[in-house]
Amino acid sequence: MIEVVELSKRYGDKVAVDALTFQVRPGVVTGFLGPNGAGKSTTMRMILGLDAPTGGRVTVNGRRYADHRAPMREVGALLEARAVHAGRSARNHLLALAATHGIGARRVDEVIDLVGLPEAAGKRAGGFSLGMGQRLGIAVALLGDPAVVMLDEPVNGLDPDGIRWIRGLLTGLAAEGRTVFVSSHLMSEMAQTAEHLIVVGRGRLMADVPLAEFTRRASRATVRVRSPQSGALRDLLAGAGVTVTSGEPGVLEVTGLSSEQIGDRAAAAHLTLHELSTSETSLEDAFMAMTRDAVEYTGTPVRTSR
Ligand SMILES: Nc1ncnc2c1ncn2[C@@H]1O[C@H](COP(=O)(O)OP(=O)(O)OP(=O)(O)O)[C@@H](O)[C@H]1O
Numbered sequence: 001m002i003e004v005v006e007l008s009k010r011y012g013d014k015v016a017v018d019a020l021t022f023q024v025r026p027g028v029v030t031g032f033l034g035p036n037g038a039g040k041s042t043t044m045r046m047i048l049g050l051d052a053p054t055g056g057r058v059t060v061n062g063r064r065y066a067d068h069r070a071p072m073r074e075v076g077a078l079l080e081a082r083a084v085h086a087g088r089s090a091r092n093h094l095l096a097l098a099a100t101h102g103i104g105a106r107r108v109d110e111v112i113d114l115v116g117l118p119e120a121a122g123k124r125a126g127g128f129s130l131g132m133g134q135r136l137g138i139a140v141a142l143l144g145d146p147a148v149v150m151l152d153e154p155v156n157g158l159d160p161d162g163i164r165w166i167r168g169l170l171t172g173l174a175a176e177g178r179t180v181f182v183s184s185h186l187m188s189e190m191a192q193t194a195e196h197l198i199v200v201g202r203g204r205l206m207a208d209v210p211l212a213e214f215t216r217r218a219s220r221a222t223v224r225v226r227s228p229q230s231g232a233l234r235d236l237l238a239g240a241g242v243t244v245t246s247g248e249p250g251v252l253e254v255t256g257l258s259s260e261q262i263g264d265r266a267a268a269a270h271l272t273l274h275e276l277s278t279s280e281t282s283l284e285d286a287f288m289a290m291t292r293d294a295v296e297y298t299g300t301p302v303r304t305s306r
Helices: 040-047 090-100 105-114 130-142 160-175 187-193 211-218 230-237 259-268 283-298 301-305
Strands: 002-011 014-024 029-033 055-060 075-078 148-151 179-184 196-201 204-210 222-226 243-245 251-255 275-279
Touching (some): 002 040, 014 196, 040 179, 090 105, 090 130, 130 148, 148 160, 160 179, 179 187, 187 283, 222 259, 230 251, 259 275
Parallel strands (some): 029 196
Antiparallel strands (some): 002 014, 222 275
């Protein structure tokens, strides 16, 4: 379990993380979603004690990361591409790390199998492709058999096979009861990987919801109705749970009723319709709408400091 309480980080005038409070629970994959610059990496670095918070606190399994006797056994993390001794083989890299942390060679072979690197394990890590490097980074994260696994944008730059592999791995780790926290700036990616979502924009918490709930809220269909009698139609459709808005003359945007219901009611009242069409909000639209202010803000010319 990761517990973040009122966590903030400032770099000079720039507020990278702004009073974030959330928990990441075991047993499910939790997605950490936000546009570029939203503060995801900074938050993850603070979880690992690599950056000191300006305010608030964060604990992993009840303690600050640095206060754990064997932190690698508590939290396994993949942040940006790791510094690997390029001349060393993947296996030797893992063996050296394992030795430093009192982990046996058997576990090294286990994680090599787990990430699907047995053939490449003897090769120089410096010659690895992006996908192989990512697998090695994940092997490092899993070395201590940690209860909490945290990966920053693990699918960046991977091919479809690699992406599918990471999804399966994360789901499997969560099914074993681990806490799995994974960041991405792509809603489409999170929709296929995560069961719970923490959404951030401009360092602030925008949502902390199960994916199913996010999808349900996002997928409210809007029906566009064009009628020369739009005023009368509006009165006819008004009711509990129905929202009618109008952006242009003669056109209504209706939520809470299906196109069939609207068409039937209009026919019964002898009202003429010139258009009746349904549009579904995509998950991507919902995510963009949620974080739009954040993106607009960082897109202003004030952003010269970035
Ligand atoms: N060391 C630093 N010094 C100054 N500003 C920083 C530093 N690290 C991050 N920032 C700023 O803090 C904000 C949050 O950055 P962060 O990397 O945490 O976002 P992110 O959500 O991980 O984005 P991305 O997906 O682009 O990595 C950004 O505006 C970034 O420029």
